[in-house]
Amino acid sequence: MILNTDVLIIGAGVTGLNFALNLRDDLDVxxxxxxxxxxxxxxLAQGGISVLRNEEDYETYVKDTLVAGNFKNRRQAVEILVKESRNAIDKLEQLEVPFNRDKDGQLIYTREGAHSVNRIVHCDDNTGEQLHKVLAKKVREKSNVKIVENCFFADLLTVKNKCxxxxxxHGEEELNIIAxxxxxxxxxxxxxxxNSTNFHSISGDGLAIAIKNNIKVENLDYIQFHPTAFYEDIKDKRRLLISEAVRGEGGRLVNKAGERFVNELLPRDKVTEAILEEEFKSKSKHVYLDVSFLDKDFVKKRFPNIYRSCLDRGVDITKEPIxxxxxxxxxxxxxxVDMYCRTxxxxxxxxxxxxxxxxxxxxRLASNSLLESLVFSNRAVNYINNNLLPYTVIYKDLVKRVEGDREYYSNDLSLVLQEEIKKVRGDIINELVAL
Ligand SMILES: Cc1cc2nc3c(=O)[nH]c(=O)nc-3n(C[C@H](O)[C@H](O)[C@H](O)COP(=O)(O)OP(=O)(O)OC[C@H]3O[C@@H](n4cnc5c(N)ncnc54)[C@H](O)[C@@H]3O)c2cc1C
Known part of the structure; x- marks a missing residue:
């Protein structure tokens, strides 16, 4: 089947939905x-979204991002992120995203590892869920946007170097979506x-398709391991994240003897290294994150979802370490991509x-990811809104046919990507799912 649209967005996370919400109303999306x-x-995002607190925070926020990134960052992108962060949060406030506020109605800012100041806005400890719900509701109200769930993106349609x-x-249907x-x-x-905190289905399909189509990719070795996922001796299950905000609010990392072994607020890669070293030394498969000494009501109120999720796994975090x-x-x-998300x-x-x-x-510096999604999709949307001309492209015949079912493509794409990752990160081969 051939479908036509002006803009095709593949992915309905915060990034995809923010695009859909802000594209011009006269475009079919x-x-x-x-x-x-x-x-x-x-x-799944828990901790929150970083934002520039005030003008005095500018240099510090830029520096925190660079230090966490081991100075491998593209500085222009860092400066754009910091400069445009407040505008991105203002837009979310206009959409009535329910950020936590104090009794005077002012935003509450929390802190996470490697941030010099409290600059993270949040909705309890399930910021992502609450933000995604608001965006999804607003997008569904737009008559020019069609959302198609359970639809597997298998390849790009291209003519020379043009998409x-x-x-x-989609189910039994093979779609050529022209855009x-x-x-x-x-x-x-x-x-x-x-072992990942991500949904299993988020498996790099878009990246693998880009590689197959000779689109430029970079830094495939930059893979982040979060220091604190709940330890469970199980296979084939998403790991429960214990947000960095738990350490930001005073949580302590201790070994089985109850001793601290690292500054909890160092960047993620440093804390991860320290934990792995400690596990090796103590011949243990995990360490502990302790908040049991904090005020119990505060812990339950500040981290209601983490509290419940740990309780479901048999750990009462107000009484025992995680x-x-x-x-x-x-x-x-x-x-x-460039600064307008062009590939x-x-x-x-x-x-x-x-x-x-x-x-x-x-x-990555904690809580810079949702912000990146918002800031850079806002920029790309402005670019598309100003540049997309109202012409119609008509293709009468299928440009490309599917070669197999969804599983066939899924395995093929995972294989392509795993092979590429193995070339640059031989050290983590054992961490990959064997295909
Ligand atoms: C447990 C957890 C906690 C986190 N906490 C925070 C936090 O507090 N703050 C922060 O800034 N960041 C956090 N992050 C990171 C952040 O949530 C993600 O980086 C960010 O949300 C990514 O958004 P996205 O829109 O790019 O992708 P996603 O939200 O993952 O969306 C991807 C979309 O692409 C679609 N898709 C994928 N493959 C295909 C395909 N083949 N065909 C069709 N569709 C496809 C999926 O269905 C989905 O709709 C957290 C991440 C995790 C896992």
């Missing part, structure tokens, strides 16, 4: 989600790993975790 709308990493749409599988602009917002690569160990969490590399292929944009603006360098 189609949004694809691989599974249901809520099955995206955006939905003209995408090949997708004037295509946005890849397919998220990270966690599904390739045995067993934690590192797990794959985030991908800093990706499809190389090396004409008419093709990439944004969010699948893209590489170079902002995060080799290690």
């Amino acid at each position: 189609m949004v694809l989600a691989k599974d249901t709308l809520n099955e995206c990493n955006s939905y 003209i749409g995408a090949l997708a599988i 004037k602009a295509v946005v890849v917002a397919t998220g990270g690569i966690g599904g390739l790993f045995k 067993p934690v160990t590192p797990a794959q969490h985030y991908f800093m590399g990706g499809i190389k 090396s292929m004409e008419n093709l944009y990439a944004a969010g975790e699948v893209s590489s603006t170079g902002l995060h360098g080799a290690n």
Whole structure:
């Protein structure tokens, strides 16, 4: 079947939805989600979204991002992020995203590792879910946007180095979706790993398709392992993240003897290294994150979801320490884009975790990810809104046919990506899911 649209957005996380919400009303927009709308990493975000506190914070915020990124960041992207962060949060406030506020109605700012000051806004400890719900509701109100769930993006449709749409599988249907602009917002690569905080279905499909189509990608070795995922001796299950905000609010990392062994507020890569070293020394599969000495009511109120999720796993965090160990969490590399999310292929944009603006360098500063999705999708939307002309492209015949079912493509794309990752990160081969 051939479908036509003006803008095709592949991915319905915060990035894809923010595009759909802000594109011009006279454009036909189609949004694809691989599974249901809520099955995206955006939905899982706990800690919050960073924002520039005030002008005095400018240099500090830039520096915190560079230090966390081991100075491998693209400075221009860092400066854009910091400068445009307040505007992005203002827009969310206008949409009535329910950020936590004090009794005077002012935003409450929390802190996470490697931030010099409190500059993270949040909705309890499930910021992503609450933000995604608001965006999804607003997008559904737009008559020019069609959301298609359970629709698998299998390849790009291209003519020379120009993108003209995408090949997708929807149930039994084979779709050629022709579009004037295509946005890849397919998220990270966690599904390739045995232990990840990500949904299994978020497995780098967009990145693999970019590689197959010779689109420029970069820094495939920049893979972040979060220091504190709940330790469980189970296979094939997403790891429960214990947000960095738990350490930001005073949580302590201790070994089995109850001794602290690291400054909890160092950047993620440093804390992860210290935990792995401690586990090796003490011949243990985990260490502990302790908040049992904090005020119990504060802990329950500040982290209601983490409290409940740990209780479901048999740990009352107000009384006992949480067993934690590192797990794959985030991908800093990706499809190389400029500051308007343009890729090396004409008419093709990439944004969010699948893209590489170079902002995060080799290690992402906590809570800079949702912000990157918002700031850079806002920029790309402005670019598209100002530049997309109202012409119609008509293709009468299928440009590309599917070669197999969804599983066939899924395995093929995972294999392509795993092979590329093995070339640059031989040290983590054992962490990958064997295909
Ligand atoms: C547990 C957890 C906690 C986090 N906490 C925070 C936090 O507090 N602050 C912060 O800034 N960041 C946080 N992050 C990171 C952040 O949530 C993600 O980086 C960000 O939300 C990515 O957004 P995205 O829109 O790029 O991708 P996602 O939200 O993952 O969305 C990807 C979309 O692409 C679709 N897709 C994928 N493949 C295909 C395909 N083949 N066909 C069709 N559709 C496809 C999916 O269905 C989905 O709709 C957290 C991440 C996790 C996992």
